[in-house]
Amino acid sequence: MTLSFKTLAGTALAASLMMTSPLIANAQEFTLKVQSSDAAGVPNFVIEQEWAARVGKMSGGRIAVEMLPVNSVVEHAETQDAIAAGIIDGHITDTSYFTGKDPAFGLIANPVGAWSAPSEMLRFVEYGGGKELMNEMLEPYGLHFIGAVTPGLEAFVSSKPLDGVADLKGLKMRAPEGMVQEVFAAAGASPVNIPQSEVFTSLDKKVIDAADATVFSTNQAMGLHDVAKHPVYPGFHSMPMLEVSVNKEKWDSMPEDLQTILEVSVRDLARDMDAQLAMKDMEAVAKARAEGGVTIHNWSAEERNKFRKIATSQWEKVAGRSENAQKVYDTLVKYLTAQGMI
Structure with a gap:
């Protein structure tokens, strides 16, 4: 059952005060509770769980990512506020959920007709100014954008x-x-x-x-x-863009090597999600052609x-x-x- 936002915010404040102790600060360990917009068990969420495990290995255990399914802590459209309040640490979610706060979120999340392949969108994000735009829009809300992934181009x-x-x-x-x-x-x-x-x-x-x-x-x-x-x-x-973002204060508190690990791991997640989900589509296309009746x-x-x-x-x-x-x-x-x- 999803708890109220106010109740969770109070709990998060108490936890954040505890985290200021010198012992924890010196440990250089970070736990990230990341809520997904996908349900437990669906292919997207399984791929995200595999990413979380890789981050742990890549960081030598210094980062522990706990993936949480949709609506497990807060409603899917409340994750942005929950991250800012410290209720959760991050999300993998459709940026268009926050269009009500700024139409820019909807436009960058799914500019209808813009993309013919995931690689086109990912190039825009990484090298065409998309990443800088996302951080310019998200940082006033207390979030830092790490990177983007996508479930793929709709047929x-x-x-x-x-x-x-x-x-x-x-x-x-x-x-x-x-x-x-x-x-x-x-x-x-x-x-x-x-x-x-x-x-x-x-x-x-x-x-x-x-x-x-x-x-x-x-x-x-x-x-x-x-x-x-x-x-x-x-x-x-x-083709929807799913953002991987975390609490900005937590991001800023991480050493540069861990920030780099997260950035590189998200780029790998984007490739992994594209490849695995595209394989399912290609298998379905091959089956449709083999069975006939579909052009x-x-x-x-x-x-x-x-x-x-x-x-x-x-x-x-x-x-x-x-x-x-x-x-x-x-x-x-x-x-x-x-x-x-x-």
Whole structure:
């Protein structure tokens, strides 16, 4: 049962006072309680637990990371405040959960249409200004951003052949409210808000022709390809960024070698998560092709760029909603332009 935020904050304060004792300070050991946005047992959480074990080995036991499943200490949208208060020490979570605090979090977390592969997003974060932006936005809230990971690019479910932007015109499709709907509408589609649980029935009864659902392997496991036999894979529209962040005071108290270990380990976690989850998708794709009856469409780089250019007009609307959102927009567009992606 999740305890109240105030109760946990009081407990955290008492614990922090105890941690100021010279004995503990001299031990140079750090325990990090990190809450995930994933449930216990799902592949993402298992991969995160493996990362936690590696950090312990890499640091010679000087860092102990305890991975906690979603909502185990606080609700998933409260982790940012809980880290600042010392209730937990860090999180691996979707940055868009904090869009209510600043629209910039939603824009950097999932700029719809920006990425066609995890490597593109990770390059932006590490070398294109994303990491610096995240710390500029998070540090006022008492957090330090270590790095980013992602569960991968979502596939697109369709009962009609889709080989490019032109095929989206008039397409009846399911999309969640917000920027995803706005981008698809700007591309000529007719998006509607339907719960994930109703996607199969809506496709089967031809209420919709297509859907923004999730990754290929999960879409297949849910039977969506039985009623929508023209999936687009790899997808072209959505890939969430999961941030790995910790309490800034705790980060600042760590020696440089331990900070470096965490930074390098998160880069490895990103590669590990991408590789393991991509393997599941590729196995599902191979099975779908072997069984027949499904035609998998893969958009060209040119068509992906067309969709990305349409998406930028919607990013620009978000940019006007806060100073940080404008910084995200400017940095993102500059990076994509330099990379020849728009």
